[in-house]
Amino acid sequence: MSGSDAGSSSGAPAAEPGPGTFAVELAEGFAGDDVSVLIDGRQMWHRNGVTTNYSVGIADVVRLPLPASAWPTVEVQVGRRSATQRVDVTGLGTSGGELRLRARIDPAGALTLGTASDEPRF
Amino acid sequence: MTVMEPNAPVTDVELDTDADTEAVDTTAHVATATEPRSDPSAPAEAALTASDLAPQANGQLTAEAPGEITPIPIPRPFPFPLPYRMASGRYRSRPIGYQLELRVDIDGARPLRRLSGDYYSISGAAVSYFGSWTVDAVTVQTSTSHVTVVGTARTTWSTTFTVATVTIPRAHLGRPAPAATIEWSTPSGAKGARYHCMWESTSFRTVELEQDCESGVTPFSSYDTRSLPSGGPARTLSVTNAFAEAGVQMLDTGGGNVINTPSGYLWTNASLHHAMQRHFSRWQEQPQYKVWLLHARAHEFGVGLRGIMFDQQGLQRQGCASFYQAISSGSAQNQREQLYVNVHELGHCFNLFHSFHKSYMTPPLPNRPGALSWMNYPNNYNPGGGAPSGAAAFWAAFGFEFDTLELAHLRHGFRNAVIMGGNPFGTGAALEVGEEFLDRMSDTSGLRLGIAPADPRPLLGMPVVLNITLTAERTQMVHRRDQLHPKYGFVHLAVSRPHGDVIVYQPPVQHCAEPALVNSGHDDVLPISAYIGYDAAVGQLFDDPGTYRIRASYAAPDGTMLVSDTATLRVVAPRMSSDDEVAELLLRDQAGMALTLLGSDSPYLADGTNALETVVAEHGEHPAAVFARLALGTNAARPFADVDDTGSVRIRERDLARADELLGAAVDASRGDSGLDDLTVYETLGYLAGSFEAEGETDRARDLRHDAATLAESKHAPTSVLRSLQE
Structure with missing residues (x-):
């Protein structure tokens, strides 16, 4: 038991996100799902086996490049279910803030997409 | 001799805990009393020593030499009534055949009036977990000499000896803790096994906690609850104190690694798991009451993430982390949040879900957004009824404790639902809820x-x-x-x-x-x-x-x-050789699938289909034969499409004669109280009727539907069933 580096089993250490970020948080209800995130109809991210960690209620946080359009439509597809949200990213690239959406599946199976709160998670 | 289940009575001398262990246990009892185990959560009575109290407590006289004139001693009255020791705590029997860890929860802080225990099977030097039991509600009778606790147990194994009677002699403070005796019986009163269990600890469970720290992070130490308004009594709480109040002893085993990371490093769940395997000296891929807590700076999920139970691969719940990036200052708010985060994440390692996520558990429970618990989010706190909600209301009322159901889980949950490395996170933790x-x-x-x-x-x-x-x-x-x-x-x-x-x-x-x-x-x-x-x-x-x-x-x-x-x-275990043969046939993997599909012509399930055929042919009178007939008959009642390698489709047509014979026999064997369940019988008759109808045999179809409806009416089937039979 001696002090040493953290090590990483998944490649290089993650980096702090830069100013002005756009992210989709995959929250409660995911259980080995096939998930895609699309912006204006174009698939930007896809992963199989997405599963929520209920110690934080998050399965993954998908960081995306700032969309070219000011009012992009974000779509999250989970299997055959889909939810969309039109968002305003005007000025996000210069303000340094983060716009985060949250997709969740309720216990009855309904998929919803909305703005994530910035409240702490434990 | 080792009995097959630990609650059953034993006559073998080796396991006769009545006669054999009483004497041995007394020695062990003295050893326990004179060499008390380390128990940081022991109550204040430990400060009173036996020598302080013994003469007054029991009035025993020292033997005198004969002939000497000795003034009659006048006992000095004790200035106040001497209280009794608590009976609650953890007890353990000797490791003979089975060893019982017994938990008694009837007095002390937040008593839940429950009993629980874990059995360990002893075979030579090998010890393996056998099963757990819990009594959700007990009756307690207290006399001047004994406390008797009685209740009916739920067990993880099969036993008819489910009534637990625990007897504990009463002892004054300063006296050695008495042993507890548990005697099992059936509800009708037949006696089962008896275990004599030495007192072990006031804690219901003991967990080893190893803590490491990321470079540059000052780990949490303690928080004075008087620093800010709160709902509980004033006290100074560390992580170990908080769990001690719940009845769980956290033995801080040190650790103290400093894990060096590059500036601005963000942890991922994978790197956290890797760090746990590398730095948690007690980590093993097996269930054990050992847990690792990393005090770290930040996680890639964002600055809002204060902590995580990241260990959700392999045997889970053995490690967690807290993130100080946003709460590192020494302000009272931050110190309070550091305490909350550390206890909260360790709570996850005990298989506790968030109060508002209980509905996502397996099996689920209703959410408890109004819980004043370590496991609720302050922001999500909502007691309902128009009462104040949100973080300010939560902190004002929070007493720094787990809610009652969580307490029941921590103290009395079945071992695999609680122990780190046991059931996967969120699984099984609801099964012990009342x-x-x-x-x-x-x-x-x-x-x-x-x-x-x-x-x-x-x-x-x-x-x-x-x-x-x-x-x-x-x-x-x-x-x-x-x-x-x-x-x-x-x-x-x-x-x-x-x-x-x-x-x-x-x-x-x-x-x-x-x-x-x-x-x-x-x-x-x-x-x-x-x-x-x-x-x-x-x-x-x-x-x-x-x-x-x-x-x-x-x-x-x-x-x-x-x-x-x-x-x-x-x-029930097979009683006769035919039971054994049928079990061997029906427990084949493909037989299970063939029963699920209610039969199939698929060559991929040939082994399962053959097993069903064998049951009908060779064990036609066995109670399981009706299920084999049901599956084979249902399959015969429908066409089967076989697609060969060239893509050609070959249809096997219905074989209504065979279907009628098999299903008719299955239904006839089930018209009374045995065989298939009633709903399956009605559905089978309806299915067969549909098959005859599809082949134009409407008279036979009508007769079968009439038979189903008449049978259902005679058995007082619910309206919804009668309606579906008419459709």
């Missing part, structure tokens, strides 16, 4: 979900059928009756098996269907029966003799999560 909670849930929803095995005592290998019933007390939309079958995904099942594992049932064939809703009310009863013997992941689900506990949940269309009471099923 039934009263579920009753309240039913009252608010206007719905009742009931389950009962069609045969509560099947022979090993008999297909297990579960009757599921939804009752709508007031008018509302619910799923159509057939969609209550687990294969549609609206009803989920969790099965606790005799060896303590909990399986969330996954139907091998899942039907993806749009929800079909019907308006129900006025105590409408919607029953369905489902064969649940074969699981997509684990295969044969009921492949060992013993007691299985089943609980169901139903996601109603309005989002309400309903949970059934727990149904118990005892799989």
Whole structure:
């Protein structure tokens, strides 16, 4: 038991996100799902086996490049279910803030997409 | 000799705890009393020593030499009545055959009036976990000499000796802690095993905690609850103190690694798991009461993430981390949040879900957003009824403790549902919750979900059928009756098996269907029966003799999560050689799948189909034969399409004569109280009628439908069933 580096089993250490970020948080209800995130109809991210960690209620946080359009439509597809949200990213690239959406599946199976709160998670 | 189950009576001398261990235990008892084990959570009475109190306490006189004149001593009156020791705590029997860890919870801080225990099987030097039991509600009788605690236990294994009677002599403070004796009996009074258990600790469980720290992070030490308004008494709390108040002793084993990271490093769940394997000196891929806590700076999920129980691969819940990036200053708010985060994340390692995420557990429970608990989010706190909610209201009322159901889990949950490296996160932690909670849930929803095995005592290998019933007390939309079958995904099942594992049932064939809703009310009863013997992941689900506990949940269309009471099923070991042969045939993997599909011509299931054929041909009188006839007959009643390698389709047409013979025999054997369950009988007659109808034999079809309706009416089937038979 001696002090040493953290090590990483998944490649290089993650980096702090830069100013002005756009992210989709995959929250409660995911259980080995096939998930895609699309912006204006174009698939930007896809992963199989997405599963929520209920110690934080998050399965993954998908960081995306700032969309070219000011009012992009974000779509999250989970299997055959889909939810969309039109968002305003005007000025996000210069303000340094983060716009985060949250997709969740309720216990009855309904998929919803909305703005994530910035409240702490434990 | 080792008995097959620990509650049963034993006559062998080696295990006769009555005579044999009484004498030995006395020695052990003295050893325990004179060499007390380290117990940081021991009560203040430890400050009073035996020598301080012994002369006054029992008035014993020292023996005098004969002939000497000795003034009669006048006992000095003790200035106040001497209180008794608590009886609550952890006790342990000697390791003979089975060793029992007994937990008694009847007095002390927040007593839950429960008993629980874990059995360990001893074989030479090898010790292995056997099973757990818990008594949810006890009656306590206290005399001047003894405390007697009685209650009926739920167990993870099969036993008829379910009534526990625990007797503990009363002892004054300063006296050695007495041993507890537990005696098992059947509800009718037949005596079972008896264990003499030495007192071990005031804590119900002991967990080793190893803590490491990322470079640059100052780990939390303690928080004075007087620093800010709160709902509990003033005290200084560390992580170990907080758990000690819950009855869990956290032995801080040090650790103290400093893990060097590059500037601005963000942890991922993978790197956290890697760090745990590298730095947690006690880590092993096996269940153990040992846990690792990393004090770190930040996680890639964002600055808002204050902590995580990241260990969700392999054997889970062995490590967690807290992130200080946003709460590193020494302000009272930050110190309070550091305490909260560390206790909260360790709570996850004990298999506790968030108060508002209980409905996502397996099996689920109703959420408790109004819980003043370590496991609730301050922001999400909502006691309802218009009372103040949110973070300010939470902190003002929070007493820095777990809620009562969480306390019951921490103290008395079945071992695998609690121990780190036991059940996967969120699995099985609801099975020990008391039934009263579920009753309240039913009252608010206007719905009742009931389950009962069609045969509560099947022979090993008999297909297990579960009757599921939804009752709508007031008018509302619910799923159509057939969609209550687990294969549609609206009803989920969790099965606790005799060896303590909990399986969330996954139907091998899942039907993806749009929800079909019907308006129900006025105590409408919607029953369905489902064969649940074969699981997509684990295969044969009921492949060992013993007691299985089943609980169901139903996601109603309005989002309400309903949970059934727990149904118990005892799989009985084969009695005769034919039972054994039938069990061997029906517990084959392909036989389970063939039963699920109600037969198939597929060559990929030939072994299963052959097993069913063998049961009918060679064990036609065996109770399991009706199920084989049902599967083979149903398959014969429908065409089978076979696609060969070239893509050509070959249709095997219905064989109605064979179907009629097999299904007729299965139905006839089930018209009374044995054989197939009633719903399956009606459905079978209806299915056969449909097959005859499809072939133009309408007279035979009409007769079969009439038979089904008459039978259902004679058995007082619910209206929903009678209606479906008319459709």
